[in-house]
Amino acid sequence: MSKITTYETAWCPGCGNFNILDCLKTALEELNKDPYEVLMVGGIGQAAKLPQYISTNSFCGLHGRALPAAVAAKIANEKLTVIVNSGEGDSYGEGGNHFLHNIRRNVDITHFVHDNQIYGLTKGQASPTSMVGMITEVQIHGNANIPLNPVLLAIAGGAGFVARAFSGRQEHLINIMKQAIEYEGYAIVDILQPCVSFNKLNTFSFYSQRVYELDSSYDCTDKTAALLKAMEFEDKIPLGILYKENKSTFHQKNIILKSGMPLIDLQYDPVILDTIMNEFI
Amino acid sequence: MGGICRIRFEGGLLTYQSREIDKSLRYLIFINYKGGIIIYNVLIGGTAGQGIETMATILQKLLKDSGYHVFAVRDVMSRVRGGHNFTLLRFGIEAIQSHSDILDGIIAFDEDTIKLHVAQLKQDGFILCDTQWKIEDSRIISLEMVSLAKQLGNIRTIGSIAIGALLKIFGLKPLHMDEVLGKYLKEQYKEVNKKALLQGYDMAVSKYEIPEHNDRDLLMISGNQALAFGAIAAGLKFYCAYPMSPSTSIMEFLASKSDKAGIVVEQAEDEIAAINMAIGASFAGAVAMTGTSGGGFCLMVEALGLSGIAEIPLVVVDVQRPGPATGLPTRTEQSDLKFVISASHGEFPRMVIAIRNHKDAFYQTMRALKLSKKYQIPIILLSDQYLADSVATIEPYDLTDMAIQEDNELLDSKEGNYLRYRITQDGISPLLIPGKTKNFVTADSDEHDERGWITEDAEVRNAMMNKRFRKWDKLKNEVQEPEFVGEDSYDTLLLGWGSTYGPIVESVNILNQDSYGKYAALIFGDIYPLPEKLLKEKVSNAKKIINIEQNATGQLADLIRERTGIVCTSNILKYDGRQISKDEIVNRIRKEVLE
Known part of the structure; x- marks a missing residue:
């Protein structure tokens, strides 16, 4: 088993992120990942700081732009295990367009969205997944906008691995993380987590009372069933792999990348330059 | 509107004299240009969808393969059908750096082409058109082109008929037809177009005589193709962009070579993704580049700062078009200079290189990719629609020691x-x-x-x-000093940057032929950080500094004043979306002198 180190963080005591970081460390170790071949990518936000707190390669880019950087790094070097950790603001708000289109692109990366249904770093405004009626210093009459359903959107958009987990169910989360990392293609896991400082609605006990783990009777390859299951987010919140399908990845479809040779190791034959120049003569 | 124009040979030198009324200036101008140069200029015009571009491309290639120098620029409206589009095509026996407004011939596929451009036509020029247009002009050469095309069973062969006629008018032989038509036309259209071309040739009568010339080893390449080729030579591995005129043909060219050159070309969902993907790929070790025009660059600026602070090598190509916002999408301008040198919040080192011509486009792109890797900084390449879409014949590139080496x-x-x-x-x-x-x-x-x-x-x-x-x-x-053009002794120093290089170089040559003073020019390629040494030296010898830019505010003049305190005497600024020509520069300078 490989050894991964985690470092001191700047998160609030009691934050769900601690469990997510611990679970990620365990998942990588149990998968025996060489930390030097792992690239952790984040955007901006409390969750997006995670790459700074774990001993792997790290890329902390711009708000909302974790996905473009991550997929391109994977395109450049497919030997890297590329994992995005970012919040729901980064992933579905500022980076919403990249979320939609990277489902279509299907690069083999893993996307862990730390979804606490509120903005933490900017101290408590509504996020794309905040519940209707949530009162904040900005949404003074309560959040009027209906929350985005990321797992429903991902399944409808054509994602091949869509899961939901809860930071309070560690063993389950580790198991889901491992499967997501192992999945060939874009895998998204929406990880529910409490924000102890700002979200007084979606607390640890709010989630604990509602979540349940999908068992073997649930067929995650049935897309229609998955769409229905993904809509369940009231009294009961299902956890687990909601939908899974084998799909051709970006690399498998790309004529240059499908050979398996990392793009950065490809050398062009200098003859190609003469060939191109001759086209203009 | 017309004018008076004579061409005659004097002791082996061609002397071209014309008196014409410059409409924009309402000024009487006398041009007297001596030199052994034989260059002709024709305009091919019609509506979008008539195949003018294909015709111009075939004609360019036929002329190039016959050993002549060529410079062609397209003027296209932002629409797929209708409107008025034209190609300006100069060709001759000397290197040609830019386009010209003064026409030897008009090839008109609609009546508007004649009406809109007849004022630019030399007195002894010609208008080649179909017999259907009853326009009174002694310079008209009307041929039964439409009925011949109908006889041949394909109205679109009219372009080939016109090419044949044009070759004959210029006293050229219809050579290299099989290769050229085969290159640009589908197999099933090749024979009928060859037939059309030969019949067009037979219909016309020779009017000019051009000496034979055989610069057959030249490249004929557009600015965007040259830029993309330079990137391939540098070892580009990843190009990511969102389509935007006039930058899109860079992505198209790279895509067409990607399989053989081992490049991943990915169309991004937006420009923000494009630049962040280029940064991600570069971080992971791939030589990466993105390209856009000003509007797309606006979306990229936050990530430019990311490249700056995270020290990730990055080259961004901004093929400028007139702004702000959507502006004039298919036209040209140099108005992004001040924007790109200060784009993104905060402070970080960056470099801006303006592309001056088709040679620069190749070598400077290669250099930009190498320097961005060496210094781990973002480098912006500034091109524009004029350079991007214009086609020129130039010396082949030196292809030794190309790709970026890993340390x-x-x-x-x-x-x-x-x-x-x-x-x-x-x-x-x-x-x-x-x-x-x-x-x-x-x-x-x-x-x-x-x-x-x-x-x-x-x-x-x-x-x-x-x-x-x-x-x-x-x-x-x-940083590379600007290119100095002209004699060592001069009174007036012209300043410019980027694609006005060709027009300025040619105008200096023309201005130095007459007695209105002595001229020289400094034209910047590397523009930020601003190279100051040669500028200070050359300015100290000048009585007058005229700044020439394709924008409304004189951005280079501002930058020079900010960095050096040097103040330009006057500006020649043009911001109508059409590239300034050597003729316009000469006219505007002469007007100033005469006043």
Whole structure:
């Protein structure tokens, strides 16, 4: 088993992120990942700081732009295990367009969205997944906008691995993380987590009372069933792999990348330059 | 509107005299241009969808294969059908650097083409058109082109008929038809077009006589093709962009070569994704580039700062078009200079290189990719629609020692002692590729310490800012001085940058033929950081400095004043979306002198 180190963080005591970081460390170790071949990518936000707190390669880019950087790094070097950790603001708000289109692109990366249904770093405004009626210093009459359903959107958009987990169910989360990392293609896991400082609605006990783990009777390859299951987010919140399908990845479809040779190791034959120049003569 | 124009040979030299009324200036101008140069200029015009572009492309290639120099520029409206489109095509026996407004011939596929351009036609020029248009002009050569095309069973062969007629008018032979038609037309249309071309040739009568010339080894290439080719030569591995005129043909060209050159070309969902993907790929070790026009660049600027602070090599191509906002999408301007030198919040070292011509487009793109890797900074290449879409014949590129080499010494780095942002004397920190060594490679958009970890420490902040700007100090020793054109003794110094290079060079040559004074020019390629040495030296010898730019505010003049205190005497500014020509520069300078 490989050894991964985690470092001191700047998160609030009691934050769900601690469990997510611990679970990620365990998942990588149990998968025996060489930390030097792992690239952790984040955007901006409390969750997006995670790459700074774990001993792997790290890329902390711009708000909302974790996905473009991550997929391109994977395109450049497919030997890297590329994992995005970012919040729901980064992933579905500022980076919403990249979320939609990277489902279509299907690069083999893993996307862990730390979804606490509120903005933490900017101290408590509504996020794309905040519940209707949530009162904040900005949404003074309560959040009027209906929350985005990321797992429903991902399944409808054509994602091949869509899961939901809860930071309070560690063993389950580790198991889901491992499967997501192992999945060939874009895998998204929406990880529910409490924000102890700002979200007084979606607390640890709010989630604990509602979540349940999908068992073997649930067929995650049935897309229609998955769409229905993904809509369940009231009294009961299902956890687990909601939908899974084998799909051709970006690399498998790309004529240059499908050979398996990392793009950065490809050398062009200098003859190609003469060939191109001759086209203009 | 017309004018008086004579061409005659004097002792082996061609003397071209014309008196014409310049409409825009309402000024009487006398042009007297002596020299052994034989260059003709024709305009091919019609509506979108008539195949004018294909015709112009075939004609260019036929002329090039016959050994002549060619320069062609398209004027296209932002629509797929209708409107008025034309190609200006100059060809001759000398290198041609730019287009010209003064026409030897008009090839008109609609009546508007004649009406709109007849004022530019020389007195002894010609208008080649179909017999259907009853226009009174002694210069009309009307041929039964439409009925011949109908007889041939394909109305679209009218272009080939016109090409044949044009070759005959210029006294050229219809050579290289099979290769050229085969290159640009589908097999089933080749024979009928060859027939059309030959019949067109037979219909016309020779009017000019051009000496034979055989510069057959020249390249004929557009600015965007040259730029993309330079990127391939540098070892480009990843190009990511969102389609935007006039930059799209870079992506198209790279895509067409991607399989053989081992390049991943990915169309992004927007320009923000495009630049962040280029940065991600570059971080992971791929030579990466993105390209757009001003509007797309607007979306990219935050990530430009990411490249700056995280010190990730990046080249962004801005093929300028007139703004603001959507502006004039298919036309040209040089109005992004001040924007790109200051784009993105905060301060970080960057470099801006303006592309001057089709030679620059290749070599400077290659150089930009190499320098951005060496200094780990963003570099912006400024081109524009005029250069991007114009086609020129130039000397072949030198293809030795092309691709960027990896620093193998760094790849051997021992485990554990690596600091991605190590403070060094010249500010350049060791750049490793993640996954290639037993070291962790980091990147952070926050201020960070030597390990790449987020920090708010004031001392570290200062150390990192200073480190990054030491790279800039070093880079300043590597900037290329502007190109000086003209004689050593001059009264008036013209200044310019980027694609006005061709028009300015040609105008200096023309101006120095007459007695209105002596002229020279400095034309900037590297423009930020601004190279100041040659500028200060050449300005000190000038009585007058005229700044020429394709924008409304004189952005280069401002930059020069800001950096050096040098104030230009006057500006020639043009911002109507059409590239300034040598003729317009000459006219505007003469007008100033006469006043």
